[in-house]
Amino acid sequence: xxxLPEVETMRRGLLPIVGRxxxxxxxxRCARRPxxxxxxxxxxxxxxxxxxxxxxxRFGKRVxxxxxxxxxxxxxxxxxxxxxxxxxxxxxxxxxAIGFQDEAAPTLWFWDRRGLxxxxxxxxxxxxxxxxxxxxxxxxxxxxxxxxRARLGRxxxxxxxxxxxxxxxxxxxNLYASEACHVAGIDPRRPAAGLTDAQWLRLxxxxxxxxxxxILCEGSTLGDGTYRTALGSPGSYQNRHRVYARTGAACxxxxxxxxxxxxxxxxxxxxxxxxxxxx
DNA sequence: CATATGTCCTGAGAGC
DNA sequence: TGCTCTCAGGACATAT
Numbered sequence: 001x002x003x004l005p006e007v008e009t010m011r012r013g014l015l016p017i018v019g020r021x022x023x024x025x026x027x028x029r030c031a032r033r034p035x036x037x038x039x040x041x042x043x044x045x046x047x048x049x050x051x052x053x054x055x056x057x058r059f060g061k062r063v064x065x066x067x068x069x070x071x072x073x074x075x076x077x078x079x080x081x082x083x084x085x086x087x088x089x090x091x092x093x094x095x096x097a098i099g100f101q102d103e104a105a106p107t108l109w110f111w112d113r114r115g116l117x118x119x120x121x122x123x124x125x126x127x128x129x130x131x132x133x134x135x136x137x138x139x140x141x142x143x144x145x146x147x148x149r150a151r152l153g154r155x156x157x158x159x160x161x162x163x164x165x166x167x168x169x170x171x172x173x174n175l176y177a178s179e180a181c182h183v184a185g186i187d188p189r190r191p192a193a194g195l196t197d198a199q200w201l202r203l204x205x206x207x208x209x210x211x212x213x214x215i216l217c218e219g220s221t222l223g224d225g226t227y228r229t230a231l232g233s234p235g236s237y238q239n240r241h242r243v244y245a246r247t248g249a250a251c252x253x254x255x256x257x258x259x260x261x262x263x264x265x266x267x268x269x270x271x272x273x274x275x276x277x278x279x
Numbered sequence: 280c281a282t283a284t285g286t287c288c289t290g291a292g293a294g295c
Numbered sequence: 296t297g298c299t300c301t302c303a304g305g306a307c308a309t310a311t
Contacts, residue, residue, distance in 0.1 A: 001303080001304060001305070002305095003305090032288090032289090033288090061305075061306095076305080076306080077305090078288095078304085078305045078306070079288080079289090079303080079304060079305060080288085080289080080290095093289090112288095113288085113289060113290075114287085114288040114289050114290085115287085115288055115289080116287065116288055116289095116304090116305070116306080117305095118306090155281085155282090156281090156282090157281090157282075164304095164305090166305085166306075173304080173305070174303090174304060174305085222303095223291085224290080224291070224303085267282095267283080267284095268283095268284080268285095268304080269303090269304060269305095270302095270303080270304090
């Protein structure tokens with residue numbers, strides 16, 4: 001499931017399209033129900049065709065293609081979406097194709113097996129309103145320690161559940177929330193509002209360290225093998241997971257056979273942690 | 280307002 | 296073997 005590091009990796013892999021001119025916006029044949037495209041395919045074609053790609057940005061877990069006009073094409077991969085310049089994993093589940101005037105340039109594909117992803121075209125003003133309007137919080141890598149605490153610290157929710165709330169901070173998903181709590185040595189069940197000063201600093205640092213290390217590893221390709229970089233290669237951070245999906249394994253910090261990774265459910269999502277060293 | 284729950288979706292894997 | 300069932304979880308609508 002693409003979270004901040006996976007989406008940032010996609011973004012970086014898409015940078016070769018900056019400066020290219022969009023020739024066509026295509027809705028691929030799709031045997032299944034098409035994904036949500038707002039405000040509609042006709043508007044996408046009319047407003048994007050002929051536009052130069054000025055930048056490829058990221059906001060939380062969304063990829064943002066910035067057109068020369070100022071329009072932003074916001075792509076949300078959600079669970080199984082991929083934005084690639086390479087061949088998609090399969091020839092079905094193709095959701096969007098963008099071709100460029102340079103015929104040698106590869107096509108940009110949005111592929112999404114489960115079809116939960118969305119594509120939304122926003123004007124410059126609409127995008128500004130979206131990123132500052134309170135529906136989504138600031139990017140998890142864009143906040144300092146004080147802002148990090150301010151966004152999370154008033155909640156009585158378990159800290160791991162609060163980390164998942166995109167209205168507080170954008171970009172952290174289920175995998176990296178568990179990993180960050182482990183690195184910080186904090187029990188994921190602890191109410192956010194009860195963390196100590198030292199724990200807030202450790203958690204802010206851990207979130208940054210985990211996300212940045214995962215970006216360097218080009219994200220996590222899980223067992224289903226779905227996630228790929230924009231050029232089609234898998235990530236490698238799954239080899240460094242400390243607790244995620246490692247139920248029963250020895251805790252990498254305790255290094256003791258008695259201290260094993262536990263799996264619990266919080267807010268209908270799996271949480272992994274070590275009861276021995278996460279207080 | 281804050282928090283909780285149900286919904287969407289496909290395919291892998293378990294269990295019989 | 297082949298069927299059915301469960302599960303994975305990001306974001307949002309709706310309920311409390």
